[in-house]
Amino acid sequence: MDSRDKSARLWRSFSFALTGIKTALWSERNMRIHFLVSLLVIGCALFFSISQLEWLFVIFAIGGIFSLELINTAIERVVDLITKEYHPLAKQAKDIAAGAVFIYAITVVVIGIIIFLPYVLRGLRL
Numbered sequence: 001m002d003s004r005d006k007s008a009r010l011w012r013s014f015s016f017a018l019t020g021i022k023t024a025l026w027s028e029r030n031m032r033i034h035f036l037v038s039l040l041v042i043g044c045a046l047f048f049s050i051s052q053l054e055w056l057f058v059i060f061a062i063g064g065i066f067s068l069e070l071i072n073t074a075i076e077r078v079v080d081l082i083t084k085e086y087h088p089l090a091k092q093a094k095d096i097a098a099g100a101v102f103i104y105a106i107t108v109v110v111i112g113i114i115i116f117l118p119y120v121l122r123g124l125r126l
Contacts, residue, residue, distance in 0.1 A: 020070065021066075021070065024069065024070055024073050027073075028069065028073050030069060030101070031066075031069050031070075031073070034065050034066060034069055035066075038062045038065075038066075041058060041061075041062065041112065042058070042062075044116060045058055048116065048119040050115060050116075050119070054115045057111055057115060058111075058115065061107075061108040061111050061112070062108075064104055064108070065101070065104055065105060065108055068100055068101045068104050069101055071097065071100075072097040072098055072100065072101045075093060075094065075097040076094050076097065079093050079094055
């Protein structure tokens with residue numbers, strides 16, 4: 001296999017990944033909420049000129065929540081593909097995946113409070 005074939009396969013895999021992200025953004029309400037909140041957080045980060053280390057936490061928080069939401073969506077779709085009928089294990093799989101997103105979302109909120117609250121409090125003391 002020559003390097004052009006490998007390069008084409010690599011770009012095709014990126015295309016599939018981007019299609020998956022786009023599909024989730026258009027079809028999943030929570031993904032759109034995370035996207036809008038992420039834009040707000042990035043705007044706040046720019047406004048407050050947060051430090052480089054704080055940016056790293058913000059980037060990991062945003063990337064992590066998107067990644068977990070994509071995994072959650074994939075699990076839900078696979079479960080729905082396997083069975084349309086109610087099954088307790090199908091419900092557990094969906095609930096557990098949603099729980100993972102929920103735990104991370106709480107973690108991200110705590111990170112946001114730790115990073116942004118001092119800036120807000122400083123701004124209020126004008």
